[in-house]
Amino acid sequence: MNGKKHLKIWVLAVLFFGHAAVLKGQSPQWTEVAPGVWKTVVGNPEDYDLLKAAGCLPKKGALSQMDKTVFPLNREEINGNVADGKTSLRFPLEKEEQVYGFGLQFKTVHQRGQILRLHVDHYGGRDDGRTHAPVPFYVSSEGYGVFVNSARYIEVYAGSAARKDSKNAPVARDRNTDENWTSRPYSDAVEILVPSAGVEVYLFAGPTPLDAVRRYNLFTGGGPLPPRWGLGFTQRVHKLYTDRQVTDEANAFEKKGFPLDFIGLEPGWQSKAYPNTFEWDRERFPQPEKFVRELSDKGVKVNLWVNPYVSPESPVYKDILPYTASHTVWAGIVPDLSIPEAGKVFWGQFRKKHVDIGVSGYKIDEVDGYDRYLWPDVTRFPSGHSAEQMRQTYGLLVQKQSAALFREKNTRTYGLVRASNGGGTSFPYVIYNDYYNHEDFITALINSGFSGVLWTPEARASKTAEEWLRRIQSVVFSPMAMINAWSSGTKPWSFPEVADEVKQMALLRMRMMPYWYTEFAKYHFNGTPPFRAMDLEEGFQQQPKALTLSDSEVDLEENPYAEAVKKEVKDQYMAGEYLLVAPMFTGQTSRKIILPRGNWYDFYTGEYAGNGEVITVAPGLERIPVYVKDGGIIPMMPARLHAPATGEKTDIEIRHYGEKQGYYLLYDDDGETFDYEKGAYTFREIRTRKQTNGKWKGSISRPERGKPNTIGKVSWRFMTGETKNKN
Template sequence: MSIMRYISYSILICFVCTQLHAQKMDWQEVEPGIWKATVGKPEQYNLLTASGVSPYHNGLMKLEQSKFPLLKSEITAKIIDGKTYLKFPLDKTEQLFGFGLNFKSVNQRGKILELHVDHYNGTDNGRTHAPTPFYVSSKGYGIFINSARYLKVYAGASVQRDSKNPPEVQDRNTDPNWNPHPYSDGVEILVPAEGVEIYVIGGPTPMNAVQRFNLFNGGGCLPPRWGLGFTQRMERLTNAAEVFKEAADFEQRGYPLDFIGLEPGWQSKSYPNTFEWDKKRFPEPAKMVADLLKKNIRINLWINPYVSPDAPFYKKLLPYTASHTVWAGVVPDINTDSGKNILFTALNKNKVDIGISGYKIDEVDGGDGYLWPDLATFPSQTSAEQMRQTYGVLMQRYTTELYQQKNLRTYGLVRGSNAGGVSFPYVIYNDYYNHQDFITALINSGFAGVLWTPEVRASNSPEEWVRRFQSNVFSPMAMINAWASGTKPWTFPEVAPIIKEFALLRMQMMPYWYSEFAKYHFEGIPPFRAMNLENGFQNITPIQEKKNDNLEENPYAKAMVKEIKDQYMAGENLLVAPMFTGQKSRTVILPKGKWFDFYTGKYVGDGEVITTNPGLDKIPVYVKDGGIIPMMKPLLHAPKPDEKVDIEFRYYGSKPATYQYYDDDGETYNYEKGDFSIRTVKISKVKGKCVGSITNAEKGKPNTTKKITYKMMTL
């Protein structure tokens, strides 16, 4: 056989094999702007079944209509050797965002990732606390793969031989623009299963795609008001007397405090855990909780789910645990009814039922050296891999249910999550302590359907302490985590006044944060998100930066486009640009439209790059033209459900403005039954004066506002 005939024959065989394995996809619109296709035989256990959530249909109905955003013929699927091969089209100018909670980069095009629940170790490789298999295109659509497996993703990083849009062949010897990463016309995803559910999510804008994803997963969480206040986590082996002293110190010094976190030492034994109060450190937990609640201060308890042989329910639980242990503690199979009921009964008894406000769920994220291995088995027949991908979601789901049964909202912390966790009232944290990367993670959280806190722990200098604290105030949870250091807000006396000012600012802004979280729940808009989701930012010219071009050190050097990963949108109207240790000034890229200084109301620019020198006592924050920020007096604790407060609506710029101000009782789930109010605020500048109005509070609906005033910030 000639060489040419052999090659032709081989190509023919490959083509025939490909056609034999190709899967036909029937796309059905399952919610407005969301289409589903089933490939092969999807596994019954997936991310949506683990979370148990239902789409928020009413919210989806209110979004702008969307057509199927891709050519259906360009979405392909094959099943070979028990694995599903997916490919989605990708244009040359398209940018990709998402694929989970990444810490180093925002634009994920060109990345190779394995989406795998794990603690973050400093590299964006897919191993992270929330490896959500959802991505958003700059063209205004999203793709969601509903699989609880470790997915391998080639995000425009692979080139098929028979590509319809092949890259240009370049000669490195003669072409100075030779690219080590040729253009790829597809996003390819390998699912280690014989089938999968695929969802295409329409726009028409990237923000709309994000909204649809969040609403499809139940809508964002709506924390209790106290959850948006200030929290202090205490040292590991603290006791009841020290808890009361902590609360007294905050009050005496005039620092706000809404809830105190107790770390592992609240238990009689930890690593593994008994889930029982240590009687020496906490002899009367119910009385302690009740006394603190009278002061409007709540308690949050640290746990991980690994059970000690000394736990009172250990023997009863043992038949419903995994084959392998973690820190010599058994792993409850909470996909069995018995395992779930035993564990969560323990988390309720003498904890939730005495008024504990919530949990910090640690170490459900990963670390191959200490979590159960992939060869572990579980009584429910859920694979170890699937349990790894969903254990954090399951823990959020069932702890949330404990509070739903009491009709009280909770707000806690968790180390691992995934798709389906959008509606659960938990914020992700970790032990990786890089301030700049914390801000990038905050930006990416808006694409991953999770919340993230750039928590403050210890600092090496007063400057670092201030800079970390300032950005923490503009995040989903304002928290000092002093479990190891014992750090207090006033630890650095020379900057304590600055810290106090920003802690009180957090409380002043509670009406704004609360209204923005309502939009997260009802409209799917992330309260903290990337700049490229903001109108007027998409066409901003990016800054160019040069990577190491020493060919001995970096043989694949090429010019790169700098990402915008150090500034973000906070709610509808605020742009936040954190300062980092050692910085005296920084540049800020403003979207098109006029922007004004948050503190003074002064005009700062319009669709341009500005340089700011704020000094140590300020974090750069800007308000869009016509921005309205509802504020209240800086209370030391969140208002009680029946407490009315004065609201001041601050108005920036000169553009006539409208704002949707949200109100409910701040603590219960009654809002799910329609027991809330959304009042329309209108403000305009007339002959140099501020003219404002607000619709009347609906009779029988919550109304926690007392006196209302309007303040024109831009003179």
């Protein structure tokens, strides 16, 4: 009897401690796969993942030029475990640590405490992980990043749950008597659940959060380098416009003096849409080759709306049918674009009927969701990849494969897409959607910089002239300056009372092209996102009094678990190396702006604005508040209606702000081809210094022999002293 009792106790002990070991998991083994980038494998990863779908190639040369660093976390505190066919991961968090990222969020910048299910979908108004780019990459305020390379719907508990065996477990408190009670007890970990029996995980060192973001961007191919015209102004016309109406609209832009670099055609350019034929409608566009050529001769490119769902009347329907999914979308068949043969048939139509006649790019719609129209998760694809995996990667596949059409012709493209994911950093596409909240658009722009994607806060229609101008001001300081008038038919001059202000903003976008082009070159070559959160800016300090929700602002009747918390900075951002942008929203006559440490100056006047403080400004309707850090250099060109053509020289004015000596690397290439990949580019050194007589002087390095040189005459404007001279 005693023997049986001891055996029973021994079995229970084994079961108990064995179960505890499974819960705790194991510390993975890490291998440095690139400078400052470590990889581990937990369990048996699936053959198809985000990086394979994207096909991205790490920029190891650029990574090797970053500062040497060490493994940024305690290896013993990272755990991975496989159980029930699922992989769980656990990464430690410090008490004051904040985390950012997990894709394109629209309402929140601080992700600590969030519970997310990362799932490609049209954004539905809640930050729950269902979004256009649910990138499984997060950045810590401690200066490291984590990327989970899985094409599955991933569950994230971003510092929202506490383990009983945690070394820093929260203290139980009495809500009735303890003023330190909180509805969100301290959690010391980010925990992630991947619904597969294994996964690859990458860890990116800093030492700063921006360095970690840069390493991720470089590891996933570096940011795109758009053609110069892509950074100009674009108008998407009404969905049923004819060729004559499109041409008339382009002529109206020129006549009224509004810039226009590319024009977007919506579904009506096709003979049938929803599902699509990908054929020109010969009634609305009887001579598409002539139409595209004539617009090109005016300096205006053509961009075409598509989604990938094939109509039975499409010329590719029969050939692509064997490579399509079991379910349809709008009665159109869904190509399995992970199969090369499917891509050859599908994109062959695009090459022949669009790209070969001069079309410059695409707006690829509806590869994100909603569930009610996209393929369900029971769908079967001939490749054998699950419907879930295809949902998570379809945006990557259409970007990669469509961009390849233009690379074949040695010409760059720049377009729009509705879905992306981890690994898609290098693709020349900007995300957009059908949601239309101005404030949330700016939060999304801020969050895009954490996840290797681009986002445009486009303008469509407005109820008032004030709203229209405020939206235009935001798009001017974004990755794509776009009016999307597919439904409303809105024009830049639709509100006459602010038409001149809109024009001046659009021309400012054009004047700033040397700066925007250089900042995108930095994204490409060194991984620095051109638009990013204040949290990534060196010297940024959150002022507790200004940024904390007070107890008096908490409504316990409405939400019994509400409490005073730190506010997020989600209405101002950095644009390039030197600019701080603070949009104004409808109804605002003034706003608060948080200036990082260091002197900051008004972009328009050069006047001193402040240093590490919260300021209140009332800029008037015609201006969006913009500030330049001390020593900042902003290269500008004359206002013009179209971007410079390939090889065309342009005069530049170099502005310097503040009292620090300035230094800037101005990028130059032919503006349109991929010849820069063969070394046909330069970074020209710009320097400014104050002379012994107190006057400022600037210099720019000479162009390199045999390299592109599109810079004409150079003039200088020292904004603090307002002195001018010329080289």
